[in-house]
Amino acid sequence: MFVAGNRRDGTANLNAVDAADGSELSPGFVTATMQDVEDACKAAADAQTDYAGRPLAERAAFLRLVADKIDALGDDLTQRAMKESGLPEMRLNGERGRTVGQLRLFADEIENGAWQSLRIDHADADRTPPKPDLRLRMVPLGPVAVFGASNFPLAFSVAGGDTASALAAGCCVVVKGHPAHPGTSEMVAAAITEAVSEAGMPAGVFSLLNGAGNELGEALVKNPHIAAVGFTGSRGGGLALMKHASERKVPIPVYAEMSSINPVVLLPNKLEAQADALGTAYVASLALGAGQFCTNPGIVLAVKGDALDTFLASAKEALGTTAAQTMLTKNIKGAYDQGAGKLSSKSGATLVGQGAEGSAACGRAQVFTVSAADFMADEDYREEVFGPSSIVIRCADVDEIRSVLASLEGQLTATLHMVEGDYEAAKTLLPVLESIAGRVLANGWPTGVEVTHAMVHGGPFPATSDGRSTSVGTMAIERYLRPVSYQDLPEELLPEVLKDGAAKCLRRVDGKYEV
Ligand SMILES: NC(=O)c1ccc[n+]([C@@H]2O[C@H](COP(=O)([O-])OP(=O)(O)OC[C@H]3O[C@@H](n4cnc5c(N)ncnc54)[C@H](O)[C@@H]3O)[C@@H](O)[C@H]2O)c1
Ligand SMILES: O=CCCC(=O)C(=O)O
Structure with a gap:
């Protein structure tokens, strides 16, 4: 553990396990006491004004340095993450590239400055009543508690999107590392801690706390120094954190990404033309990373008939x-078996096919099919089964596809497979897809999130706790900012960026955009 630049010593009572065989990995890790939580949060609060006030170029250089330090960990980081997560080397190398690329993208974003939403409305003393001078900018919320996710031990963990966007917004960060990968977390946290020191940032800007039980997470969310929370994980976990945050004396926002079954629609003409290829691509997407993606295509909807039969055969x-693949943890594998087992026991569900059976740690890919009527009649089919399982829903026509879509909860993604002959049908579905999902895709598969400016990795509840936001892409910075308007403040007291003659980044002056 690292609290404000210092490693915390103590009794090592948390060990990672090798995801593949369950054996204990060394070394052991120290877990956080309530005093550690208080120390980390207090240090973050103490560092907040200093960090937020650093010139944007310094903040950007700090994020780039974090990226360089993570790059420098090289293959050791991949090897440790492989052991702890069971994920393959190529995937983790890709994830490391995504993590450092994300940090560098946020560094560019900091310097670009448009996220400050600068607005100036000049005074008009001749108006009746006189119009005041108003100037607005976004300021950081304060220290953010970040919960590392199990399924992306790099890109959604200690230096993942939540941390990168919070640091970019000018917020100090206290991470609760995921207990499944403490070694990976420690390596990344050491890299960040070095960067904090070399960049001359205040030590409290970053801390990493370890712990397996719920008490640590609860204490972190309830700590009065914490101003916001970023989380990726289970629906139950996210809901618990939202409850703690709302019951505080000063409630705070929780940005939780929780649960999504990512509907994919195969429209009739496309299905007719490419049923075979679609079947193959579907299985590749649902089995990716042992299905442990929040973007996993959990349900597929299509009109029943020969083309759908060909798709199912493919x-x-x-x-x-x-092949069966190692799952992240014993508990996640247990939950997967239970979820898939529940589906297979349903009288309305037919098993289409299964992947190879692997060792006890492995998840076996499975596809089921149900009628739209059965799907609509049983809530269980809508539950996320976290792993390589998916359901194909046989519908009578496009109207029935629309009815099923309209009955779904909020989703991270919704996908249409179509050719031009399907566009009329697509037009009738798009309003429904927009109303339930944060990202609408055409002719692709939802797994594989691009980290860019126009990405939304979010969606209405329960995909996330707040569908107005994204946890991936540069817009994620907005979660940790709030607007302040300065009325009639003397020029010399105004923030530099809001002075009339300031070096320009995008500003809205008297209603018009200026660069
Ligand atoms: N949708 C997704 O992206 C996604 C990702 C990972 C896991 N999951 C789901 O979560 C299940 C468990 O996996 P997991 O361990 O990654 O997620 P989790 O939600 O159980 O835990 C994530 C983090 O939150 C903490 N936490 C959980 N519940 C808490 C509570 N009540 N109070 C305080 N802290 C709490 C945990 O200690 C951990 O650090 C999986 O089987 C899967 O169903 C979903
Ligand atoms: O598990 C959640 C993130 C999924 C993702 O980032 C991806 O599909 O690339």
């Missing part, structure tokens, strides 16, 4: 060559 064939 999916079955692809499943036949799909």
Whole structure:
């Protein structure tokens, strides 16, 4: 653990396990006491004004240095993450690239400055009543508690999107590392801690706390120094943190990404033309990373008929060559088996096919099919089964597809597979897709989130706790900012960026945009 630049010593009572065989990995890790939580949060609060006040170029250089330090960890980081997560080398190398790329993108974003939403409305003393001078900018919320996710031990963990966007916004960060990968977390936290020191940032800008029980997370969310929370994980975990945050004396926002089954629609003409290829691509997407993606295509909707039968036959064939993959933890594997088992016990569900069976730690890919009527009649089919399982819903026509879509909870993604002949049908579905999902895709698969300016990795509840935001892409910075308007403040007391002659980044002056 690291509290404000210092490693915390103590009794090591948390060990990672090798995801593949369950054996204990060394070394052991120290877990946080309530005093550690208070120390980390207090240090973050003490550092907040200093950090937020640093010139944007310094803040950007700090994020770039964090990225360089993580790059310098090289293969050791991948090897440790492989052991702790069971994820393969290529995936983790890709994830490391995404993590450092994300930090560098946020560094550019800091310097670009448009996120400050600068607005100036000049005074008009001749107006009756006189119009005041008003100037607005976004300021950081304050220290953010970040919960590392189990399924992306780099890109959604200690230096992942929540941390990068909070630091970019000018917020200090206290991370609760995921207990499944303490070694990976420690390596990344050491890199950040070095960067904090070399960049001359206040030590409290970053801390990492470890712990397996709920008490640590609860204490962190309830700590009065914490101003916001970023979380990716289970629906139950996210809801618990939201409850703690709302019951505080001073309630705070929780940005929790929780649960999504990511509907994929195969429109009739496209299905007719490419049923075979779609079946293969579907299985590749649902089995990616042992299905442990929040973007996993959990349900597919199509009109029943020969083309759908061909699709199902192709999916079955692809499943036949799909190897079982190690899952992240014993508990996640147990939950997967339980979820898939529940589906297979339903009288309305038919097993289309299965992947190979692996060791006890592995998840076996599975596809089921149900009628739209059965799906609509049973809430269980809508539950996220976290792992390589998916359901194909047989619908009578496009109207029935629309009815099923309209009955769904909030989603991270919704996908249409279509050719031009399907566009009329697509037009009738798009308003529904927009109303339920944060990202609408055409002719792709939802797994694989691009980190960019126009990405939304969010969506209405329960995909996230706040559908107005994203946890991936540069817009994620907005979660940790709030607007302040300065009325009639003397020029010399105004923030530099709001002075009339200030070096320009995008500003809205008297209603018009200026660069
Ligand atoms: N949708 C997704 O992206 C996603 C990602 C990972 C896991 N999951 C789901 O979560 C399940 C468990 O996996 P997990 O361990 O990654 O997620 P989790 O929600 O159980 O835990 C995530 C983090 O939150 C903490 N936490 C959880 N509940 C808490 C509570 N009540 N109070 C305080 N802290 C709490 C945990 O200690 C951990 O640090 C999976 O089987 C899967 O269903 C979903
Ligand atoms: O598990 C959640 C994130 C999914 C993601 O980032 C991806 O699909 O690339």
